[in-house]
Amino acid sequence: MPRVSADQLAARREQILDGARACFARHGYEGATVRRLEQSTGLSRGAIFHHFRDKDALFFALAERDAERMTEIVAEQGLVQVMRELLTSPERIDAGWTGTFLEIARRGRTDPGFRDRWRQHAEALTAATQARLERQARGGTLRDDVPIPVLARYLELVLEGLVSHLSMELPGEHLTGVLDLVEGAVRRR
Amino acid sequence: MPRVSADQLAARREQILDGARACFARHGYEGATVRRLEQSTGLSRGAIFHHFRDKDALFFALAERDAERMTEIVAEQGLVQVMRELLTSPERIDAGWTGTFLEIARRGRTDPGFRDRWRQHAEALTAATQARLERQARGGTLRDDVPIPVLARYLELVLEGLVSHLSMELPGEHLTGVLDLVEGAVRRR
Numbered sequence: 094m095p096r097v098s099a100d101q102l103a104a105r106r107e108q109i110l111d112g113a114r115a116c117f118a119r120h121g122y123e124g125a126t127v128r129r130l131e132q133s134t135g136l137s138r139g140a141i142f143h144h145f146r147d148k149d150a151l152f153f154a155l156a157e158r159d160a161e162r163m164t165e166i167v168a169e170q171g172l173v174q175v176m177r178e179l180l181t182s183p184e185r186i187d188a189g190w191t192g193t194f195l196e197i198a199r200r201g202r203t204d205p206g207f208r209d210r211w212r213q214h215a216e217a218l219t220a221a222t223q224a225r226l227e228r229q230a231r232g233g234t235l236r237d238d239v240p241i242p243v244l245a246r247y248l249e250l251v252l253e254g255l256v257s258h259l260s261m262e263l264p265g266e267h268l269t270g271v272l273d274l275v276e277g278a279v280r281r282r
Numbered sequence: 283m284p285r286v287s288a289d290q291l292a293a294r295r296e297q298i299l300d301g302a303r304a305c306f307a308r309h310g311y312e313g314a315t316v317r318r319l320e321q322s323t324g325l326s327r328g329a330i331f332h333h334f335r336d337k338d339a340l341f342f343a344l345a346e347r348d349a350e351r352m353t354e355i356v357a358e359q360g361l362v363q364v365m366r367e368l369l370t371s372p373e374r375i376d377a378g379w380t381g382t383f384l385e386i387a388r389r390g391r392t393d394p395g396f397r398d399r400w401r402q403h404a405e406a407l408t409a410a411t412q413a414r415l416e417r418q419a420r421g422g423t424l425r426d427d428v429p430i431p432v433l434a435r436y437l438e439l440v441l442e443g444l445v446s447h448l449s450m451e452l453p454g455e456h457l458t459g460v461l462d463l464v465e466g467a468v469r470r471r
Contacts, residue, residue, distance in 0.1 A: 121392045123312040195446075199388055202449040203310045243459035250460060254443030257384075260391040270432035271439060278467040 106144050109134050110155055113141075114193060122152060122196050152196070153210065159193050160214040167221040171229075172248040173276045176255050180268055194256045222248055226279070236281050244279050251275050295333050298323050299344055302330075303382060311341060311385050341385070342399065348382050349403040356410040360418075361437040362465045365444050369457055383445045408434055415468070425470050433468050440464050 112134030116125045119133075125148070127138050134141060145151035166175050201208040222245040229235040235244070255268070286294075301323030305314045308322075314337070316327050323330060334340035355364050390397040411434040418424040424433070444457070 119392070121312075121388060123310075124392060195388055195391060198446045198449060199310060199384055202384060203308065203313060239459065239463055240456075243456045243463065246456040247460045247463055250440055250443035250447055250457075252443065253446040254439035254441065257387045257442040257446055258439055260387060267429075267432045267435040268439075270428065271436045274428055274432065274436055274467060278463060282471075 102144075105136075105140070109136060109141055109144055109151070110158065112136070113151055114155055114159075117152060117155065117193060117196055122148075122200060152200075153207075156193055156197050156211070157214060160218060164218050164221045167218065167225060171225050172222050172252055173272060173279075176252055176272055176275075177269075179255060179259065180265070180272065194253075195260045198253070198257075219245055219249065234281055236279060239279075248275070248279065291333075294325075294329070298325060298330055298333055298340070299347065301325070302340055303344055303348075306341060306344065306382060306385055311337075311389060341389075342396075345382055345386050345400070346403060349407060353407050353410045356407065356414060360414050361411050361441055362461060362468075365441055365461055365464075366458075368444060368448065369454070369461065383442075384449045387442070387446075408438065411437055423470055425468060428468075437464070437468065 113125070113130055116129050116133035120126075120129055127141075127148070130141060130148070130151075131138055141151070145154060163175060166178075197211065201211055223241055226235060226241045226244055230237065230241065235241075258268075259265075302314070302319055305318050305322035309315075309318055316330075316337070319330060319337070319340075320327055330340070334343060352364060355367075386400065390400055412430055415424060415430045415433055419426065419430065424430075440460075447457075448454075
């Protein structure tokens with residue numbers, strides 16, 4: 094029997110995460126049964142749970158990964174840019190990414206243990222958003238009559254609202270105008 | 283056996299809705315088992331399902347009622363005021379109300395049938411928000427460089443984000459400042 098290389102293991106892990114993301118997004122955490130996870134990843138339960146201890150560990154790994162990618166984009170391009178990309182081509186950030194985000198919010202509410210484990214990731218996103226705003230402030234493009242932590246929280250709230258809205262597949266019209274307004278609201282006038 | 287009056291029936295219905303709201307908020311839709319619904323309402327499953335066909339009907343009745351109350355507050359005082367009340371004393375709007383809201387968002391995503399049934403309520407809220415903004419525009423207090431439907435969608439997105447944020451029990455600091463910023467962003471400068 095040939096040994097499995099580290100590359101193959103990593104690729105397998107990716108395959109599981111990608112399939113699981115679509116599954117959680119479509120069915121929610123509870124609805125993502127082991128059978129559905131098998132279908133969406135194209136792998137057996139044995140293969141899936143060789144890489145992840147259980148469904149909870151799989152979901153958490155996925156949420157962590159998505160949060161890290163998002164934090165990177167924020168640091169480089171800012172939170173409004175994340176929102177614009179979410180609007181024009183969701184798949185550029187991640188297929189099913191909005192679904193993961195909403196499941197995180199819901200599990201944070203119903204599961205205090207999850208909420209505690211998640212806190213550091215939420216804080217990392219806030220820190221990236223603030224750092225980006227501080228750069229803009231030094232460049233003189235940011236309004237200076239509102240403290241930066243308030244501006245950061247503001248952008249985060251709009252993002253949370255946008256994700257929730259898109260997840261519901263509610264009407265998408267006016268959203269580009271909304272993001273222009275949001276961007277204008279943090280800029281120096 | 284004494285006959286039950288219409289008043290008693292209505293009171294019983296209220297008791298079920300109040301208990302169920304707390305139960306859905308704490309455990310989520312799937313987690314709100316019949317046993318937990320019995321505990322949180324203080325009534326037997328027989329009594330509960332005498333009033334509501336099934337758990338789905340109970341949840342929908344609750345969501346409808348909360349949406350109607352919210353639409354009333356919006357029509358009278360505006361969406362930013364709803365957000366301020368949510369922030370300072372959630373129970374003034376409704377205990378567990380944020381939980382219902384988030385469950386609506388999640389079921390809208392995972393259940394297309396629910397999403398279709400819910401659409402008219404979402405539209406009623408949008409209509410109330412727009413009507414209120416039009417009143418402000420006539421009073422000359424609204425900015426006039428952004429179309430009213432964009433301003434309405436903007437306020438709705440911030441509300442959705444705020445509800446999601448509060449449901450997660452994420453840090454509450456800066457939120458009053460955020461709402462001041464939001465209010466300023468729709469006002470005439």
